[in-house]
Amino acid sequence: MSPSSMHSKGLPFDISQYPKLSVEQAGHLRHYYNLSSAIDGNWPHMGSQEPAQEFLDAYRYQLATMAYASSLTYYHRMPAMRGLFKPLIRRLIHKMLLRDVWGYWYLTSQSGIKLDPDMKELRKPWANPVVRENIMYSGHLLLMTSLYAMLFDDDEFEKPGSLTFHWNPLFWGMGPETFVYDNRSLQMAIVEEMERNNWVGVCCEPNLVFVACNQFPIIAMRLNDVRDGTRVLDGVLERYKTALEEKDMISRHDLFKDWIAVKQDQTVVARSVGFTAWAAAFMNTWNSEFVRAGYNTHVTGFITNIDGRVELQHPMIAGAYRAAVAQDASQDASQTLQKAREFYKVNKSSIKFPYNEPTFGYVVKWLSELGKMTELNGMLAYADEHLNPTWENGGLYYPRNDAATDEDGRWTHMDPFSGNAAIGYSRLNVKDGQKNMFDSPWTKETLVGRPHVDGLDLSQGVDCLRGVWDESRGALVVTVREWAGRETDIGFVVDNLLPGSWTVYTSQRPSWTQEVSEGGQITMNATIKAKEEVDFVIVRDE
Structure with missing residues (x-):
């Protein structure tokens, strides 16, 4: 039984209606934190194929994508967690300004x-x-x-x-x-x-x-x-x-x-869908109808779904597949793919460019923005099965592998842009995530009346799984989970509250009521046991 369901009787509503981050989503955020917290000049897991930072998997692309993913998560999933996301994004900007990057x-x-x-x-x-x-x-x-x-x-x-x-x-x-x-x-x-x-x-x-x-x-x-x-x-x-x-x-x-x-x-x-996918993932903000109208044409051959198995195909395989479909669209997809892979095996030695573009990352970002969940979930499942998902210090990433394919022509390439940043971006994004921020950015007026959490960040030994303010209920809901397997003390402040009486519920102990003055705060402290998940709910009394 989850902590939320164990203690829901004390609450005036069921907090399960507010989605939590998955273990994988929280792991990606923690990996961003781990990388951004490295001492300046140290770039763990971020080294790229091209040594002078000129190619597409360079530091700048990784840092920017981590910042965009963090922004999407804050805006769409945990808009009350100001104190968690502000230092994370600021640290990524700091890294971006280092001479190592530019x-x-x-x-x-x-x-x-x-x-x-x-x-x-x-x-x-x-x-x-x-x-x-x-x-x-x-x-x-x-x-x-x-x-x-x-x-x-x-x-x-x-x-x-x-x-x-x-x-x-x-x-x-x-x-x-x-x-x-x-x-x-x-x-x-x-x-x-x-x-x-x-x-x-x-x-x-x-x-x-x-x-x-x-x-x-x-x-x-x-x-x-x-x-x-x-x-x-x-x-x-x-x-x-x-x-x-x-x-x-x-x-x-x-x-x-x-x-x-x-x-x-x-x-x-x-010759590859990579740049189209990357552009479309962000062009969806201002040119969405155009981007969506071209999707089926763009994706053909590059992503295949045969008998429920979704795979990204090498550009040479995809090119052969697209050429075959252009001649006869009624061909059996499985046979067409096999012939395209045979073509690749015979001709791959003709590929002379020494680096592979980060196509996997471009494509999953594109799929996430357009809400193509069958294809996205299929590619993420493929990554989890074949591309060596790795956990380190509570963070999830996919380590670099420069080999483009295996002997059968199946995808094996993993670059640091995709493995450190873009796969996490795709898991943390929502349909039209960039577009909705573009259409409805927060303003001073948006933020001035919204309660938020300060003082709880990723350095405190817990992952934050939920952090929302529900205006209709006058309620703020936060859920944290200890990740390292050792007891930890946390403290945070719920700030910018309206004056009046507020009731505080936690999944650790009985509720209590606190009076708050104009622009007031409620301070929360707790000891989180190893692997424990704890809810905090603060509700304004009517």
Whole structure:
């Protein structure tokens, strides 16, 4: 019998109607905490395939995805747990500002013939990671800090100098350099870059614009507009949508283009669903009808569901599958997949690019946002069966494996972006999770009257499974569980309560009543036994 049902007789209502996090969801949050709490310069489990942080599984993508997942969880699942999520997201922003994360840009800024085949010599390098191009970093930083401001009504990163980059190599250069920004000046730099590229987007690497990376600053602009009472995004979106259409960058009938080379005005046709999935997962905020209309076309061959077994397919297998279906859609799916895998076995040696993109993570984020639960649950079940789910210090992750497939062509690849961050994101998200935050961001007025919990965070030895304020009942419900197998003491404050009499219920002892003054608090302290789950319910008396 659960603690909730054991003690429900003392409550005026059944708290089981408020969903709890699953063991896996709580484990992902704790893994985010564990990684963000590592000493600066130490990056446990976060090392990527490419050593210079230039590829798609780099630190910046992992940190940003952890921040987005934490934001979604706070907004949709535990909106009373301010004191838990604020330090977690702030710590992730701190990590994002470390030179370890953005220092790659000095070399990348020089460009190269892989990005611009018409180059005759390298460009003069610059260290400032946000002034030009590099939306693959600046766009994520903008959204991380805009979410922070929206979720907590905190202007910390809107103040001048709050986003400062220190370029200070120890034995190289003519001395330290400092680049000073804040959220709004960073946004201004991004908008200026969009305009410089005729609104098709800001470059990630020099000369190349990707659709996916430009979704994050668009979402941030919306949050900032609501906060400022401005309409910056309206003008940007109108031009951006027109440019995407003119360049044929996105389609309902085929995969999105991988990128456009700005100088050559050439687009690259996609061979994998990865960038389409990543872009669509966040484009659903402002272009949902379009994204949903293209889903069935985009997913064909890349995700198969044969006899109830959902699998992600390698891009070469998916390409062969899609080609076969295009010729004859009535073919048996199992036989079509087997033939595609045989094609892959014969031809996989032709693949020369040394790294695998984090497709698994992109796809599960996409599925979670669109609410495609059959496919999402199938892929998560596949990960749990085949991709080595690992628990460490109460946190759940999937360790890196660079092999793309096994000998039979079945998926085996696991990158740190997917394993540390994106799978957790997909479990913690809800249908239209990003879209609902985009459409209805919290405002100062939203937060000013909402009670919340402070002082209870992930350092205290418990996982928080539930943390909601029910306005209709005048009730706040919190559930915690000890995870490490040892007794622990916790304490927290329920803040911003209306004046009056409040009754406090816990699953440990009889209820009591407390009088609260205007803007008052109730302090809670408890000893949680090993593996014990405890409910706290505070109800305003009528």
